[in-house]
Amino acid sequence: MKIVIPGGTGQVGHVLARSFVAAGHEVVVLSRRAEVAPGWRVVVWDGATVGDWAREIDGAEVVVNLAGRSVDCRYTEENRRQILSSRVDSTRALGEAIARAAKPPRVWLQSSTATIYAHRYDAPNDEATGLFESREKDYRPDWSFSVGVAKAWEEAALAARAPATRKVLLRSAMIMSPDRGGIFDVLLKLVRLGLGGTAGSGRQYVSWIHDRDFVRAIFRLIEDESFEGPVNLAAPGPLSYAEFMRALRKAWGMPIGLPATRWMLEIGAFFMGSETELVLKSRRVVPGRLLEAGFAFDFPRWPETAADLCARRRSSLPPRSP
Numbered sequence: 275m276k277i278v279i280p281g282g283t284g285q286v287g288h289v290l291a292r293s294f295v296a297a298g299h300e301v302v303v304l305s306r307r308a309e310v311a312p313g314w315r316v317v318v319w320d321g322a323t324v325g326d327w328a329r330e331i332d333g334a335e336v337v338v339n340l341a342g343r344s345v346d347c348r349y350t351e352e353n354r355r356q357i358l359s360s361r362v363d364s365t366r367a368l369g370e371a372i373a374r375a376a377k378p379p380r381v382w383l384q385s386s387t388a389t390i391y392a393h394r395y396d397a398p399n400d401e402a403t404g405l406f407e408s409r410e411k412d413y414r415p416d417w418s419f420s421v422g423v424a425k426a427w428e429e430a431a432l433a434a435r436a437p438a439t440r441k442v443l444l445r446s447a448m449i450m451s452p453d454r455g456g457i458f459d460v461l462l463k464l465v466r467l468g469l470g471g472t473a474g475s476g477r478q479y480v481s482w483i484h485d486r487d488f489v490r491a492i493f494r495l496i497e498d499e500s501f502e503g504p505v506n507l508a509a510p511g512p513l514s515y516a517e518f519m520r521a522l523r524k525a526w527g528m529p530i531g532l533p534a535t536r537w538m539l540e541i542g543a544f545f546m547g548s549e550t551e552l553v554l555k556s557r558r559v560v561p562g563r564l565l566e567a568g569f570a571f572d573f574p575r576w577p578e579t580a581a582d583l584c585a586r587r588r589s590s591l592p593p594r595s596p
Contacts, residue, residue, distance in 0.1 A: 276334045280304040281341025285456040321364040328371035338383045361427040369434025384431040388447040388559040390424035400562030447508035451485035452587040471531035476516030479558035481508040484573035525580035
């Protein structure tokens, strides 16, 4: 089948494109810049208006929309504008292309984020009972920006006129892959530098999903027509940041991990051009709908996941000089 991936030039897009190609499917990635890709075609689009790229949508069976500016930046007024517009405008343009298609895709998987849920410790967020507004004392009002972006992103997809196309909203947790440039790469770098200790209180929950389970879940969502609307893509075992980093240090063989207080994180985030929300917000998310449908995770627990990722990462490192 033909699968179109708008915004598929990043790490997650490459994980999916490789898997689709390996399964024998035709893959087209929509990108703002022309480039040569290993095994799939890249078609240029502007991510905002319907153009010649829309021909790729007509006749495709699946669309997986990943388009959106990275949130790993300082939340200046201009960056906030770009984060929101890059998601909403691209989703609206994609919706228009699907609405105009003579043969529209049968399923549209729309990227969203587990960050849409509330910062909380007391209970996990699933699709049916999850909260969107935090009641915790350490919640920071400026974190509401990310929640608002996630809601606007989903609303743009749901507003699209696509009666023949099933829409699934991918509320993804951190997708863990040993590939360079992803979130696991960042976390492992901290561990290797001896900085992978507790951040803030360490109580905040971390939700994640192994890249192979992520790909398996995507294939399931494509084929299983019972899935529509929001679906949490997260392993069933979220755990505290302190436990999460302890397991990663053990998997890599690093005996120490220096802790960082909140004020230290604020300084570090400023110089790294990032935001502390990415570390301090408690994301306690579970895959309610996938579990109810009988989806079996190959990597439900973080210690085993960390061990697998570290082993795969080590195998990809160049040999040490004699």
